[in-house]
Amino acid sequence: MATVTDKMAQLETACREHGLPLTVQRRTILEVLADRTDHPTADQVWEAVQERMPGVSRTTVYRVLDAFVRLRLAVKAPHTGQSVRFDPRTERHHHLVCVECDRVLDLESPVLDGIRLPDTKRLGFRADDFSIHVRGVCADCRRRNR
Amino acid sequence: MATVTDKMAQLETACREHGLPLTVQRRTILEVLADRTDHPTADQVWEAVQERMPGVSRTTVYRVLDAFVRLRLAVKAPHTGQSVRFDPRTERHHHLVCVECDRVLDLESPVLDGIRLPDTKRLGFRADDFSIHVRGVCADCRRRNR
DNA sequence: CTGCCTGCAAACGATTTGCACCAGC
DNA sequence: GCTGGTGCAAATCGTTTGCAGGCAG
Numbered sequence: 001m002a003t004v005t006d007k008m009a010q011l012e013t014a015c016r017e018h019g020l021p022l023t024v025q026r027r028t029i030l031e032v033l034a035d036r037t038d039h040p041t042a043d044q045v046w047e048a049v050q051e052r053m054p055g056v057s058r059t060t061v062y063r064v065l066d067a068f069v070r071l072r073l074a075v076k077a078p079h080t081g082q083s084v085r086f087d088p089r090t091e092r093h094h095h096l097v098c099v100e101c102d103r104v105l106d107l108e109s110p111v112l113d114g115i116r117l118p119d120t121k122r123l124g125f126r127a128d129d130f131s132i133h134v135r136g137v138c139a140d141c142r143r144r145n146r
Numbered sequence: 147m148a149t150v151t152d153k154m155a156q157l158e159t160a161c162r163e164h165g166l167p168l169t170v171q172r173r174t175i176l177e178v179l180a181d182r183t184d185h186p187t188a189d190q191v192w193e194a195v196q197e198r199m200p201g202v203s204r205t206t207v208y209r210v211l212d213a214f215v216r217l218r219l220a221v222k223a224p225h226t227g228q229s230v231r232f233d234p235r236t237e238r239h240h241h242l243v244c245v246e247c248d249r250v251l252d253l254e255s256p257v258l259d260g261i262r263l264p265d266t267k268r269l270g271f272r273a274d275d276f277s278i279h280v281r282g283v284c285a286d287c288r289r290r291n292r
Numbered sequence: 293c294t295g296c297c298t299g300c301a302a303a304c305g306a307t308t309t310g311c312a313c314c315a316g317c
Numbered sequence: 318g319c320t321g322g323t324g325c326a327a328a329t330c331g332t333t334t335g336c337a338g339g340c341a342g
Contacts, residue, residue, distance in 0.1 A: 016320095019342090020341095020342095021340075021341045021342070022341075023340075023341075024340095041331085042331080042332080043330090043331070043332095058332085059332090059334090062331090062332060062333075063333090082330080082331070083330085083331060083332090084331085084332085086333080
C-alpha cells in the first residue's frame with residue numbers, strides 16, 4: 001500500500017511529465033487525501049485541507065481532485081449517493097458500503113483480487129479492472145440500531 | 147428476471163402491507179422504471195414519465211423512487227458520478243461501467259453470483275449482498291474513439 | 293516572461309422542503 | 318372524512334464556469 005511519501009513522489013513525477021506546475025495547494029490536497037481511507041467527498045477534503053492551510057478555496061479542491069484523477073493519482077470510488085467520492089488507492093481493492101450511513105470501508109482480499117471475469121467482448125465492452133461492492137451494515141450502525 | 151407485470155404485483159402487495167395508497171403516479175413511475183436496464187437517474191425517469199403522463203412533477207418522481215427503495219422494489223445502483231441511479235433489479239447481478247460516458251450495463255454471471263466473500267465479521271461489518279463493478283470502455287465509446 | 297493555477301462570485305444541476313390542495317381507502 | 322400523496326415554488330447542496338490577478342518554471 002502506497003504511503004503518503006510515495007504519493008508525493010508520484011505527484012512530482014506526474015507534474016514534471018505533463019509540464020504542470022507543482023503548487024503548494026496540490027501538495028497539501030494530496031497529503032490530506034493520501035492519508036485517508038474513508039473515500040471522502042470533495043467537500044470533506046476541503047474541510048480537512050482548511051486545518052492545514054486555511055484559505056484554500058473549494059473551487060481549487062474540486063479542480064485539483066479532478067486533476068489527480070486525470071493524472072491517475074486517485075480514482076473516483078463507486079457509491080450510491082449524490083456526491084463524488086475520491087480514493088487515493090489506485091491498485092485493485094474492494095469496498096464494504098454501509099447502507100445506513102453511506103460509509104465506505106476498504107476490503108483487502110487477494111482471493112477476490114484474483115477472480116477471473118467472464119468474457120465481455122461479445123458485448124463490445126473492454127474491461128480494464130473491477131472491484132467488489134459489498135452492501136451491508138457497519139459496526140457503528142449495528143451498535144446504534146440496538 | 148422480473149417482468150413489468152411482476153413488478154406491478156409487487157407494488158400492490160407492498161402498498162397493501164404498508165397501508166399506503168396505490169396512486170396512478172406510483173404505477174406509472176414503476177412501469178417506466180421496470181422497463182429499463184440502463185440504471186436511469188431520477189431526472190431521466192421523470193423525462194420518460196412525461197411521455198406517458200404529462201404533468202407529473204419532478205418532486206413526485208424523486209419521492210416515489212425513494213419510496214420504491216424503502217419498499218425494496220428497486221435499489222440505488224453504485225456509480226461514480228453525482229446523480230443517484232436507480233435499478234429495478236433487486237436480485238444479485240453485476241455491472242459494466244463505462245469510464246468515458248458513465249453508461250451502466252448489466253452483467254449476468256452465475257459464476258460471479260456464487261463467489262464466496264471473505265469473512266467481514268472481524269471488522270464488525272454485516273455483509274448482506276454484493277455486486278461486481280467492472281470498469282472499462284463500452285462499445286459506442288470504443289467506436290467513437292477511432 | 294508565459295502559461296497554467298488560484299480565488300472569488302455567480303451560474304448551474306441535482307435534490308429536498310414547506311405548504312396548500314387533492315385523492316385513495 | 319382521515320391519512321398520506323402530489324404539485325408548486327423556494328431553499329439547499331454539490332459542482333462548474335468566467336474572469337482578474339498570482340506564482341512556478
